């Protein structure tokens with residue numbers, strides 16, 4: 010069993026039609042690992058069939074990345090091609106949509122100096138800001154999908170020969186991405202309607218905070234003033250309704266960056282920039298992480314938290330029932346797009362402006378005043394399980410059960 | 419016999435050290451066909467070893483290009499990602515060097531509509547102007563080298579299985595690029611010294627025109643006022659001495675765009691944008707091509723000449739002895755970098771500003787007044803052979819033999 014070409018082609022088509030919802034005449038900027046070339050080629054076909062103006066792909070090659078870590082001068086690790094990201098920002102201003110392909114080797118940089126990894130990541134985040142803002146601010150339609158690259162597949166299914174692992178991971182991506190059956194577009198319409206029910210209820214409740222309890226977790230998580238819950242398809246500011254994540258199981262909103270108190274224990278390892286961070290445990294005071302530990306990769310975690318002030322505060326809180334199909338597959342994907350959709354999670358770093366009422370029109374300082382966190386990073390980590398309960402706390406103190414044992418209450 | 423990895427690695431190293439002569443801390447922008455990934459990976463290693471800041475590669479994938487021709491709307495063929503080329507221009511302004519890898523399938527677009535090919539090529543040339551000007555004006559150090567991609571190798575050696583063809587083409591590139599022996603850097607120093615002797619003699623002669631005679635050729639080719647002959651390594655305006663072409667056998671200068679009279683017959687087929695143009699024959703009046711024919715690909719030729727006014731005038735004249743090693747290999751490479759270095763040639767389109775005295779400081783209009791051609795295109799075509807004689811004509815009418823039967827006189 011290798012990668013089923015029909016499954017791959019359907020993934021490409023759904024990513025273009027339902028995911029990014031590319032409009033006739035619209036340009037498309039794609040970033041992808043080199044390993045995903047085959048998927049990018051199919052996306053190009055479907056994008057041009059959908060009337061794309063120009064499809065411009067950028068590839069990240071693992072060997073070239075390692076060539077840098079293994080040979081470059083120390084100064085190289087503080088540099089990033091700002092001119093390229095400014096160019097992409099210009100493309101979005103001109104109306105381009107964006108697609109990101111994930112599927113890199115999650116452990117690529119495991120043997121590299123975490124300090125260099127963190128420095129290069131920070132330099133890249135700073136340079137990439139102009140290209141990230143239109144995405145984070147939801148100015149343009151965008152989408153992220155996964156390709157079962159060889160290195161990634163071998164991490165997920167280490168017991169299988171690599172081609173079989175890729176085939177099996179393709180199947181898992183296919184199922185998680187709701188591509189089965191006669192009409193994946195209808196699958197996605199149903200799924201979006203279900204997510205919308207949860208979103209509407211949470212917005213109606215208008216909780217001031219969420220309270221999490223579970224093994225190693227006792228967290229009081231304030232929500233930003235004017236926060237809005239979101240999930241599934243929604244319209245970007247350019248008017249195009251897109252499905253940013255394929256797969257997606259979460260409903261999410263903006264936490265208050267200065268009103269988080271207590272302890273949280275991660276329930277899954279976090280694959281971050283080529284390293285695996287295991288058994289993260291942190292303590293918040295006034296929204297800031299003041300203690301953090303991990304049984305593996307703690308140096309990577311500490312370097313990450315030091316990126317900037319907002320890196321030790323949170324910018325997203327998301328609810329995913331433990332019974333979600335990705336969670337039920339029992340597979341640890343070592344990939345945020347999948348693992349975050351198998352578990353309730355929070356994200357260190359940058360908030361999404363559109364999860365605060367009128368947020369897309371606000372300046373960073375104004376967002377911050379409402380509790381919207383600002384940072385160069387946005388790193389999701391998983392802290393939900395079938396042993397976690399969540400209560401919603403209204404402004405008047407009323408307590409409403411939100412989740413019990415990992416399921417909607 | 420497949421591609422010899424040691425030969426490939428030496429090519430990468432010489433391209434970085436001698437070709438582009440990358441400086442410590444300098445960034446490098448690479449454009450390459452996807453087929454050349456392996457060479458780009460090795461170039462990245464040597465670039466970072468040489469102290470590169472950031473190596474930023476851009477890949478052109480044949481399948482994605484064909485996806486466009488086969489599926490895109492008609493309007494797509496007038497579009498190009500200007501934002502990307504403006505970004506590259508910014509990189510050069512910030513000090514980056516440039517490397518281009520050649521080795522695409524020379525016949526990729528042979529079955530596509532020549533009108534679409536020409537339109538997309540023109541749109542791309544217009545958009546690419548900001549990124550081409552620093553190269554044409556020799557503002558930054560740059561280099562072009564070849565990778566023996568499968569499709570290209572199979573065109574050159576159609577009788578061989580593809581891997582063998584690639585191995586044989588690698589050997590041919592290796593030999594033509596003077597990489598053999600213990601010290602390729604010394605090879606290049608010797609070669610540059612030899613080219614410099616010819617360059618110095620031609621500059622001393624300061625001919626007003628060259629007169630070509632041969633089968634189907636009787637051409638009076640005026641040279642630009644203040645033209646300078648160049649060849650081999652020379653310093654870019656940023657002070658870095660580089661070897662723009664590997665291989666290179668030519669000495670070249672700027673013809674007078676308005677003072678070319680007579681007929682020329684090509685001596686080799688011209689591989690242009692995925693099509694092969696055979697037996698080109700043209701007639702010039704006052705520098706402009708007024709008649710043009712080809713026995714194959716004439717529609718491609720005609721579309722090319724119509725790109726703009728300068729596309730039917732010439733911007734480069736180059737002398738290569740028939741005994742040059744590439745010519746002696748007897749191989750038709752279907753690739754300008756090789757075929758132009760096997761034969762005297764002229765180039766339709768844009769001149770190199772630095773082949774006119776002080777030209778890099780002049781505006782396009784000022785260059786034009788001296789005879790320096792301006793165009794979106796620069797397409798070399800081969801018109802030398804062992805049956806062509808060339809005379810130099812001085813201002814006072816003195817005639818000096820330059821080449822006889824294809825060799826230096």
Ligand SMILES: [Zn+2]
Pocket residue numbers: 259261325327349354389
């Ligand atoms: Zn999330």
Ligand SMILES: [Zn+2]
Pocket residue numbers: 325356387388389
């Ligand atoms: Zn997130």
Ligand SMILES: [Zn+2]
Pocket residue numbers: 668670734736758763798
């Ligand atoms: Zn030339």
Ligand SMILES: [Zn+2]
Pocket residue numbers: 734765796797798
């Ligand atoms: Zn040329």
